[in-house]
Amino acid sequence: MISSYAGSDDAAVATAGARAGAEVVRALYGRRLDRIDKGAGDFATTADVEAERAILRVLRAARPDDAVLGEEGGRQGAADAARQWLVDPLCGTLNYAVGNMLVAVNVALRDGAAAVADPFSGEVFCTDGETAWLRRDGVDDAPLAPSPATRLVDVNLDPPFPSAPGFRAVDLLAHPEFAERFRPRVVSTTLALAWVAAGRRAAYVTDGGDLSGSVHFAAGIALCRAAGCVVTGIDGAPTGEAGRGLVVAADADTHGLLMSMMRGRS
Template sequence: MQGSANLNLMIKAARKAGRSLVKDFREVENLQVSAKGPGDFVTKADREAERIIRDELMGGRPTYGWLGEETGETAGQDPTRRWIVDPLDGTTNFLHGLPHWAVSIALEHKGEIVSAVVYDPAKDEMFWAEKGAGAWMNESRIRVSGRRHMIEAIFATGVPFGGRGTLPATLQDLARLMPVCAGVRRWGSAALDLAYVAAGRYDGYWERGIQAWDMAAGLLLVREAGGFVGAVRTGDDPMEKGAVLAGNGALYEPFAKVIRGE
């Protein structure tokens, strides 16, 4: 993989964390789990993976800022650069022994994501991108799908669980979308949903109520793979509002109109 020094550092950190996670995944029934909220768990594996990533990234770039799911935000000496990290996106899948979860690492520069890594250790698929250099999966260039008709397209989302307030809106989205598409998938990892849009496996993805670390890397992957990303509400910033919509070039607008009820 040919990339910048920062990207190579990110890939190294993701692989190292991935090895630790795979080891724990094989013994998932023995993990010590503490409840962080309804349907939202934090595991020893999750915390250890973030520690590994933080040690690698901050060891290599000690002046950068940090935003991690488990350890929160730390300002850096360099106010223009920040790591945005989800050490285990798809925690519930992980806890249930489902091999669909990922490590997500993004580098933000002056408010813009410039480097991205989403690593799926269970399948050994490393999705990566840098601004202006395209998107890749392992050694292969990836592109968004070329489908042009909604009725042929498959979309992904995250259906809210427990008492989350975004459930009614999501159910309304599904009621509008299901009759005009080929199917909707809910696989439980926002980072991989976006990576799959970038790779042309999904034609689009939307979700409300997610965090910056869930989507930061995936947004750049989709853009560099030739797709479009935006917020569920026109004019919003998806990173700020936590509501994202992504798709290929031909379907983004009609897909967005369905989700927005236009």
């Protein structure tokens, strides 16, 4: 079955990879899994490793000449490969390990197609780099439509905090105008980025360095851009090598409000 993806477009390959990883994550959910210590309180599980292997099988069969950067396996493939896939097989490992289903499987071609799979809803959020859509149960496609209507803003509160003291995400939540305009959510997985693209969240905010090439964030950023969201760093500058963190909003008004609050706190 894997070989059938070989002639597919990149969006189909990304979708197939994300679905393959999601099947592993779903199958191993609730089991007692070995943990692999990464230091500083972080760890991977057997599900992370096996899901990445399943994704790699799809990518190798469909795109054997491409390189891959995996969260667990690191860089693989030719160093001079023209194309690179970014794979986060289980975003939300801490959630998953304690029986929380808020996780995502992220597969992205750098500067190209991407897919984010929710292993437990059966949804896959997909983009070919130009348009973005939601696939349910492998068959139904619906365009992703960002909207600020929910007023829900996901804020990543996980350390480290590289921009402190100038910017702390927790300070944004304490801003008086934030409470008037929005309601906070903290899901601890980049599935929240897909929710912004789909209109289920008004915005997402996280600190950090350049996240555009991160295995954790690349797929979600690609989805949001293709869906028409406003995507910048926490300083309002375009994401990239000089960027810091991420502010993704459903529309320009929401983005502007958040930026004014963040600048006010700093």
